[in-house]
Amino acid sequence: MSDKFDAIIIGAGPAGSACAYTLAKAGKEVALIERGDTPGSKNVTGGRFYTYALEMLDEKLCEEAALERPVTHEQFMMLGGERSITIDYHDPSFHTPESVPMSYTILRARFDEWLAQKAEENGALLACGIKVDDLLEENGKIVGIVAGEDEMYADVVVAADGVNSFMGQKAGLIKDLDAHTVGVGVKEVIELSPDVIEARFCLRSGQGAARMILGCTEGIHGGGFLYTNQESISLGCVFMPDQVAQYKKSVHEIYQNMKMHPSIYSLIEGGKTIEYGAHLVSEAGYRGIPSRLHREGFLMAGDAAGLVMNTGYSIRGIDLAMVSGIAAAKAIIRAAHPYEAGPLYMKELENTGLIPSMKKMDGFFDILETPWIYDRVPNLATGVFSDLFSVHGQVPQSIKNSVLQRIKENRLSLWQLAKLGLKGVKSL
Amino acid sequence: MSRIVACYKWVAEEADIRINADLSVDLSKAKGKISDYDRNAIEAAVQAAEALGGKAVSLTFGTQKAKASLKDVLSRGPEEGCWVNGEEADNADSSVTARALAAAIKKIEDVSLIICAEGASDTYARQIGPRIGAILNLPVITSVAKMTFVGETLQAVRKLDDCLQTVEVELPAVVAVLPEINSAPIPGLKAVMAAGKKPVTEYKSADLGVDLTPKTQVTAFKGYVMQRKNIILSGDVGENVAALVAALRKEGVL
Structure with missing residues (x-):
């Protein structure tokens, strides 16, 4: 076996396996290295998965993927004291017999193992239970990895090692975590x-x-x-x-x-x-993406590249990871020389709409930074509902007064709420 | 070149085995793994091969599920893998397993040493090594904690309760090793990568020409729940100590 690969991918999550799958399918020599004893064993994600990303990887993959339930009910819940409000948006069109459902709930231990196996079937070499300790650098280029006593070389190393990417830190592209x-x-x-x-x-x-x-x-x-x-x-x-x-x-x-x-x-x-x-x-969304996602011989994908979107009403990460993994693979395939892979990768990320999508949703970070939306707003909302639905045979307060009183009770002001609303409208 | 065969069993990961409320045992969610003690047997075979200038070969008898063991076992050092594939493995007793393994060993050329673990981590019946020896008419040494080779002679140290016994045997032979014989290393990156490319021979159990009907039948497989007394002492510390001692005396612990 030669010690030199076209690409070494660190982390067999959705980003790493999608990247390995695409590269191996194109006939590239790929090593996919996973720290857990099985892919997915180190994962904790919720989660939900948007199927378009799997369709992008390969047609028909959705039919055999290890998925749980197609999501037809999108719900939002607010808890205030013992009370709660749940909004349930039911959309049967999210799951019709004619097309692939838009999203599925998934258990990552099953899903990741399945996806890595698909990459393996395409010819990627999967090695589990291996911790990559360091990157190999020559003349300012990343040329391989070190795992225990073994060194292995590749034209390009792809860091798909998740949030708080140690490989990204070793490559000097990201700093230690900011809490x-x-x-x-x-x-x-x-x-x-x-x-x-x-x-x-x-x-x-x-x-x-x-x-x-x-x-x-x-x-x-x-x-x-x-x-x-x-x-x-x-x-x-x-x-x-x-x-x-x-x-x-x-x-x-x-x-x-x-x-x-x-x-x-x-x-x-x-x-x-x-x-x-x-x-x-x-949690930082667009502004959490490191200013550089590549060096010569080195790309970052998925969570490692900060590609997670939290809008407060939905969370996306697994689909973005896969899209970025595919983009990294395409860049590596197209690059005539390893140094071209980085710029090509950034172009791919733009073309797939991934980075633009995250940019568009950037405003949500500011809304989610508003400290009082985590207790006072749900308290206020459940309080108002309590007033609406409470009947004790007395002359009721006007709804307006009850709302104003609840706002005051929760140490909020109309002005604050209006500002948040405005911020919301702007970021939407 | 002489071959050193390491026998191993693909067992269910204990952590994934679930015992239901009705004490039925659910193995359906359990992943497979190489029996823990067999990892030392495999490493012992790799070291013996080095000492004897031979080649370590892994051997297992298992259902289709055991296919997943091949990459794992070969990453641990053996140069070739052998797998007796048969659904009989699911309800095999020790004699069936030993017959299947022995039949496969006969097909492997120039075997100088067969290494088993003292017992499997699921059943720990400690029968496979001696039974293979009996079938193949080879000397058997059990409870081996150390092996040294001088030419074609194996010097083995057996651990017997609080004594150590040293025995010598001319190869070929069968040994059953204890886990303390070595510390099986976790395979490194290159070993794992190379494992997928090593040669594997698969034998269908039906082609071995041996009877694989078990003599013993498993009639029940149930969870075991320890009945606890659940005595909780509360109140003054001094009184509690006295009450604890009294309770332990009553149970015959003290």
Whole structure:
């Protein structure tokens, strides 16, 4: 075996495996190196996956992919004290027999293993249980990697090693983490029978729901998420670590309180926790993307490149990872010389609309930076609903007065809300 | 060149085995792995091959699932892999497994040493090594904690409770090794990469010409739950200690 590959890809997640798949299919010699004992074993993502990215990788892949439920119910939930409001947007067109459903819930341990296997079937060499320790550099170029006592060379090294990319740091393209730009996520997979899941979420057989939850973080910048899998629910919460550090409770305690909320508990009651994990997630969106995603002989893709979009009503990362992995592969295939791969990669990212999409959604970061949307807004909303629906036989307050009173109660002002609204309109 | 055969078993990962409320055992979510003790047997074969100037060959008997073991085992050093593929492996008893392995060993040329682990990490029946020896009419040394080779002679140190016994045997022979014989290293990048390119021979169990009908049948497979007394002592520390001692005496622990 030669020690030189066309490309070495570090990390067999969606970015790395999509990149390896594309390169191997084009006949390139590819090594795909994964730190976990199996691809996906180190992953904690929610999650939901938008199928267009898999279609982009190869037609018909969706039909055999390890997916859970097609999402037809998009939900948004606000928790205020013991009260809650849930908005359920049901769109049957998200899942029709004629076309591939727009998105699926997924369990990453299954999905990642499947995708890496597809890359392997195309001819990529997959090596699991291997930690890459360093990059090899010659004359200012990245020329390979070091893993334990082994060195391996390649024209291009692709870092798809996830958030807080050690390879990106070794290459000098990113600095150590800034606590302000990442969230700490905890997630549990709770086993329930399909019948129970479908009854509790009002789902048709086999269909799924994705839910974002606001007001479950005790005022800390963050939020909850919930996805219905075939035979389990993925429930979790993301917090900004710098704020948790100043708070008197641990992430675990806050998350447990969220689980005990009457509106959440009734969804998971009787379920059995089969998995529990925690991970970092990039929260900075467009401005979290490192200023440079490449050096000669080196590209960064997926979470490593900060390609995560959080709008507050949906989270995207897996699809962006795959798109960037494909873009990296295309750049490597087209590059006549390794130094061309970087600029070609950036061009691909622009052409696929990935970077422009993230730029467009950049304003959400500012909205999500508003500290009082995490407790006072859900309290206000649930309070107003309480006034609307409470009937005790007395002369009711006018709705206007009740709203104003609730605003005051929550130490907010109309002016603040109007400003947020304006900010919202601008960023949309 | 003489061959040193390392036998191993592809077992279910214990961490993934689930025991349901009705005590039924669910193996459906369990990933496979090389039996933990077999990793040392494989490493022992690699080291023996080096000492004897031979070639280490891995051998397993398993269902289609065991195919996934080949890349793993070959990343641990053997130069060739052998796999007896048969659904009989699912309900095989020790005699069936030993017959299947022995039949495959007969097909491998110039075998000088067969190494098994003392027992598999799932059943720990400790039968395969001795049974293979019996079938092939070869000397067997069990509980081996150390091996040294002088020419074609194997000097093995057996660990017996609190004694060490040293025995010598002319090769070919069968040994069953203890995990302390070596520390099986985690395969490195190049070893893992090279594993996929090593030659693998697959034998269909039906083609071996041996009877693979088990004599023992598994009639039940159930979870075991330890019944706990769940005695909680509360109150004054002094009284608690006395109560604890009394409770332990009553249970015959003290």
